[in-house]
Amino acid sequence: MLRLEGVSAGYGRAQVLREVSFEAKAGEILCLVGRNGAGKTTTLKAIMGLLPLMAGNVTLEETVLSSLPAHFVPRHGVGYVPQGRRLFGALTVAENLEVGRLTNGKDRLVVEEILSIFPRLAERFRQRANTLSGGEQQMLAMGRAMCLRPKVLLLDEPTEGLQPSLIVAIQDATIRMREQGVAVVLVEQRLDAIVELADHVALLENGRIRGIMTRSEMASNPKKLASHLGV
Template identity: 55%
Template sequence: MTSDALAISGLDCFYGEVQVLHGVSLRLRRGEVLCVLGRNGAGKTTLLKTIMGLVPARAGSVRLGEGELTALAPHQVPKAGVAYVPQGRRLFAEMSVAENIEIGLMARGKGVAVRDAVLDLFPVLRERLRQRSGTLSGGEQQMLAMARALCLEPDVLLLDEPTEGLMPSMIAKIRDAVAALRGRGVSTILVEQRVDAVLPVADRVLFIENGRSRETVDVEALRSDRGLVQRYVGVG
């Protein structure tokens, strides 16, 4: 059995006739947090959408364990074990916290035990179950978006810019949640722009440039050579 939770090889994808991903490859180990860094427009979000089947791959392979994902329709990918929290969260703003969570539970027929386990990870949401999700703070909305995704009990979690627009205290809570998920055996791909927000929680970092996977380094190597961040992200 492979030790990889997710393996991507030679992934090409297009928007119309414009190629966005060029032979992207990566390996996500079981129980690992892999951060994907790159400049705006490098293809990070497109990579996550392609894993989910929302953008079709014209070439390449996306394997979850021993199963191939590229042949699946988008609605089948979450059932296979991959959950996605997109940039902007996309909650049902007029619905309550409890109703948003219930949608996640219904997607894979999960029950009260799963809901309780998810709320244990985000205890503040227990206090907000009747509150309309659109009235939550930005950090609380991010927690709810993650909670809804985790109701699928995924093997792999995809997070797109989860700390965007959040104050430092909320960034720390999101980071703690990601670390706790690693402890539960969930493998995470974390797309971020805030380098310092992810270094404390990432195991490895993949740099993407112009739709191509360039280098994958251990986070300790990145701490000792911040020139890689300057080269691929443009910040020190």
């Protein structure tokens, strides 16, 4: 289980997150929902150790992730697909996946598994990442994170700007991660995707958690969820 307890963080003197607390359980998808600027991406960066915490802590099982250098966090089973993908553009699909596999060096079968989930990547295996389409790059970014065999997968708006068929492929892979017992923290703005995928929704507003909704609460009170989306 991933747990945030009283996490405050920001950029320099500019505080963005204020005492954020929530849990992401194994085999569940938690959607982090909020308007632009609410602190969603900042929350994921804080989990990954890319921002120093002003207060609070982040733990995964018995490990205090927030006490570790950022480059140690993936070694404990946290995969991250940032907004903008952040691929190594000059490297091939194969080489980008190999970078992801370095943290899980004993697992020789994981790349084959990724290619079975995203057959398009198999077709582009020796192609440089910066020559792929946007959707193919998103598949590669997600595949690279999945190469860790993560306990937790952080996804920052993975379907943004993609065509419908590629959105389905990304969502199917997300559901597959849940079925394999991975805790997924998903930043998403599309109401239909949230309702379809989420087991729980954390409502983020002005850097604070304003509530946690279950799947049944989303179904019975969709207006509350919708009110936390948009500009």
